[in-house]
Amino acid sequence: MPKSALITGITGQDGSYLAELLLEKGYEVHGMVRRSSTEKFDRIEHLRDRITLHQGDLLDHRSLTDALRASKPDEIYNLAAMSFVAVSWIQPTLTAEFTGVGVTRILEAMREVCPEARFYQASSSEMFGKVLEVPQTESTPFYPRSPYGVAKAYGHFITVNYRESYNLHATSGILFNHESPRRxxxxxxxxxxxxxxxxxxxxxxxxxxxxxxxxxDWGYAKDYVDAMWRMLQQDKADDYVIATGExxxxxxxxxxxxxxxxxxxxxxxxxxxxxxxxxxxxxxDQLIGSPAKAKADLGWEPExxxxxxxxxxxxxxxxxxxx
The missing domain is CATH 3.90.25.10 (UDP-galactose 4-epimerase, domain 1)
Structure with a gap:
């Protein structure tokens, strides 16, 4: 039986590269998409006949449980968020709902439907904000400087809490800026x-x-989605900084x-x-990540x-x- 994965935010930069990677590895790939007038599928157009899409929304618990029941995932990658920092100042409450509270909703849905699945949360270097040490590691305290960073910090800590409280295989990847032609x-x-x-x-x-x-600290999105996959192949869930270190x-x-x-x-x-x-x-300030732990535990480094x-x-x- 091939493994099954559900990707929220599959229409985004990271979602499209991750979908390609998982298809290469023989996964059955499911994506969650919002029903909205502006949803664009151009990044995944070339994959449409190889993936299964489900309508769902991080603001709606019922749609999340339905998407999980339908996709029966072994792995869940939560990449959906209000992804642009500048917009988070214009829509701070909506950013909090999607990027913060939305993580709780999907973790709750997972606990209900498929507690044995493995969960990846897309955390962000923006959580470090006004940095308290250089370079930043997994143990650097957070000091977010935008509504986006604050919401990501909530999503990060709720993932840690669900891992420790409910024994879920839930991992956060603290990814520094990563770019591509699909940005x-x-x-x-x-x-x-x-x-x-x-x-x-x-x-x-x-x-x-x-x-x-x-x-x-800028890296290539294609390199970074490989790190996400590697995290979920670990026996023990943990948190990892993914960065270039420069x-x-x-x-x-x-x-x-x-x-x-x-x-x-x-x-x-x-x-x-x-x-x-x-x-x-x-x-x-100086956002610069140390990928030392990812290199040691995952064998990952930017290429x-x-x-x-x-x-x-x-x-x-x-x-x-x-x-």
Whole structure:
């Protein structure tokens, strides 16, 4: 019997890469999707005939139990969330419901329907926020600096609580920023690579950004979903930081993208406009993760360098926008 997995948030960047990985490994893959006027399936269009989709919503307990009963999962990957930090300031309560309380709903549904399944919670480096130590590890205290980070911290701790209180196989992956050509255009790396391609093709002539000195620990989403899978293959559930262990600035990202697009790495100040609307109400400090535990326990380490990542994203956007 092939293993069965249910992925919430399957239409997102991570969900689509994870679905591909699990299909390669012979899983029966189920995805949970919301019924909404804006739901886009383009990231999983090429997989539609190989996966089974169920309608469900993290705000609705009944739909979660129905999706679990129908999919009979051995593994549950909870990747659904309000995923964009900036929007969490505009919709803080909805972010709390989806990204925080929604985790409790799915854990409750799992306890009711399939307590023997293995559960993965997508935690986030945004929980560290105003960092209390560098680099951040699994034991670094959280100090979130956005409604998104606060909601993710709730989701993280409720997962730990259910693991310890109900003996569920529930794991949290504390993933640092991870990008790909499937990243939404609102995220800074993809915004940069898309604009670099558009400038190169003569379609636009400027790129508006916020803080060029902001530093992040950026990895490749395809590498990171492999870490998620590895976590659920462990006999004992635990929490893991997944990161590259190095940071880069937004400016570096622009330089690499401009270089790959053939504009020139030295042309940043010519094309980039600093726009105060893209500055965060509270900037997070040096987010840099230590993947030491993941390497020791899971045998995982990132395979794609930051430069390779930005170059492959830029090439994908050059192809996408080709006139």
């Amino acid at each position: 939404g255009l609102e995220f800074v790396t993809r915004k940069i690579t898309w604009h670099a391609a558009a400038i190169r093709h003569g379609q636009i002539d400027e790129l508006s950004l916020g803080n060029l000195d902001a530093e992040r 940071t880069h600035t937004v400016r570096e990202c622009v330089e690499i993208a401009f270089d790959e697009a053939g504009i020139g790495a030295d042309k940043v100040d010519q094309y980039v406009k600093i726009d105060p609307q893209f500055l965060r109400p509270a900037e997070v 794609t360098s930051f430069e390779e990542l930005i170059r492959l994203m830029t090439r994908a956007d050059l192809g996408l926008l080709k006139p």
